[in-house]
Amino acid sequence: MTLDRAAGHPVPLTRRRPSGEPPPLPRPVSAGTRAFLVACALVVPLWLALATDLGTRAVTRTDLAVLDLVARLRTDALVDAAQGVAVLGSLWTFRALAWATLAVLVVTRRFQHLVVALGAFLVVPLVDGIASVWLGRMRPADVTILGEWSGYAHPSRPVALVGLGLTVMLLTLVPAGRWRRRAVAAATGAIALLVAARLLLAVDHPTDAAAGLATGVALPAVAFRLLTPEDVFPVAYRRGARAHLDVGGRRGAAIRTAVARQAGVRVTGVEPFHLGTSAGSTPLRLVSDDGERVLFGKLYASTHMWSDRWYKLARTVRYGALEDERPFNAVRRLVQHEDHMLRVMRFAAVPTPEPYGIVEITPEREYLLLTEFLGGAVHITESEVTGATIDDALAVVRRMWDAGLAHRDIKPGNVLVRDGRVLLIDVAFAELRPTPWRQAVDLANMMLTLALGASPEQVYERALAMFSPAEIGEAFAASRGVTIPSELRSRLRERDDDLIARFCELAPPTPPVAIQRWSVRRVALTLAMLAGAALAVALVAINLRLAGLA
């Protein structure tokens, strides 16, 4: 379906992407990533060779031939300099780099980078440790060793750790572009000097240093490129843009192409819109090339799906089976659900934006949900809350109840007013055939939202026209902490009075509805999480020691 066809206008047909053509925003594995992958992969045959007598003989012969040539360059001055440079390979260098990086990532709250960094700091020393014990390689023989050394020779631990510390620091702390290029050049120089010094002092074989570089530099580089791609998780120090995707550059162009091809609308303007009100997607305002049409888009990526999964898992563990908390297993499902719920809501006469379908940006990774742009609409807190507004808003809840629907995220940011009529937006969490408890919570949250701009007595009186006192009593008996969206909760906290208590006084006394629900699934998930956490702590403790971080 295209926009214009939906609106009844004859428009040129959209172009179907033929089989084999790349999507609007392809995610090919870049040449750099492939090179790093090859470097990692080459380590495996090297290790297999070193695990055999024949392979060891061949590799060692080559290594020693190179070391012999390097040893001929030795002069007193060069050896002194090399011994100075070799200090760079100290465990303290790695500790300083690693702890500084982790501290900055915590302070700047870049948790995706933090998780991958922590993983790299733990996995690389673990892999190197296992390989070194397995191979048990000697230090270079038949040449005098002039430097300090510790442990097995292969892979070179100092080279791997310094490479690891610098690589993670560069990829997580230095913004891409000119500064990163300069930092990469400096880091490459430092690592090259360290490798050269260790070869001159004959504490490493050339293949020891190469394997150290593969595990210490290439492995984390691949991990960061695949798990925190720069265009999804840019290293930036601007505030407020963390949860949202950058819609400039390649992605902006891809969105324009995809919307033109799949929705039949040529857009020129693609700009972020009210980012602060959405944490689960990147809201966009799209303007057609003739400037006459404005669309609203919500860009979803796999990061949003993972946020949704963690959020639901945490809720299940903390509160049990409040309602269906099954996570979405694909971004496509997430965006399809919202598109579907918009259509169901409109069919039930719940005023929501008209959906125009979804646009595929990158298959299984990024999708754009297109809806009408509610021009002229304002948040309910920015509008006068009249008796008519209250009636309209409560009628919306009544219609959802009657149609077997729940919005599940009613808060000031999701209740708009245009021309005196109430509109609901952001139906991503909406549910068909929810629990009665959930519907009651919707009512309580709508009444609390309305009471931010009107008196609770007025809201209660008008609610009685559509809901029985018992239903309102149940709504507030079910309303507490977790059931109130954080935005609404913070607005309630800003007030001097206690709106919830006031509504509870107005409504007939109703015993509180317990929100803790126990089930086998909750117990299993809780135990699994505890076991996972214990395992993670044990792994971290073991590996921090192995990694030299503690």
Place this chain on the structure above:
Amino acid sequence: MRPVRWGAVAAALALAVSGCAGADAGMPACEPSQRLGIMAQSVPGAAYVPCVVSLPPGWSFRSFEVDDSGARFALRSDRADRAVEVELAARCDVGSATPVAPRDEGVRTYQRAVSVSPRYAGRLYDVFADGCVTYTFDFARGPHIALLDELQTAVGLYPRRLLRQQLQQDLGITLDPRDRPPSRQTTIVP
């Protein structure tokens, strides 16, 4: 689909925690290997390198460390609450230790008891050209005599000369650099 993935993750983590390289991984067995080679490199010229002949029942290998000042490993019996540490160094201070029957040709063996009761603790020394092996033990009284016997059976001394020949023959590795200064004759600090 999901349970399989979680299962794989759990298996990988369990392997990582349990140490997938095996319980005796890294143990310096008495056979020509680079593991003994690097121990020999840690004390250039040492005539012998300590190694594990075979672990008696109930004994396990605990740790191994090597650097340019020497090598250390630890063994522990399930009848002992503390591990025995075996250290190869260029020199050792035998002090007032008592000479006992030598354990190998060219080796002088000493024993020093630090405590006899309530625990049997002390050191054994194997002193040889350019090197020395110190065994530090601390056993509860009772099984201590058997444990000390088992320790001496478990840990052997591998001759450097033999190791050099076999590394050259098997792996083409020349253990001692050609430009290494000649070895000293004695390392005992009385």
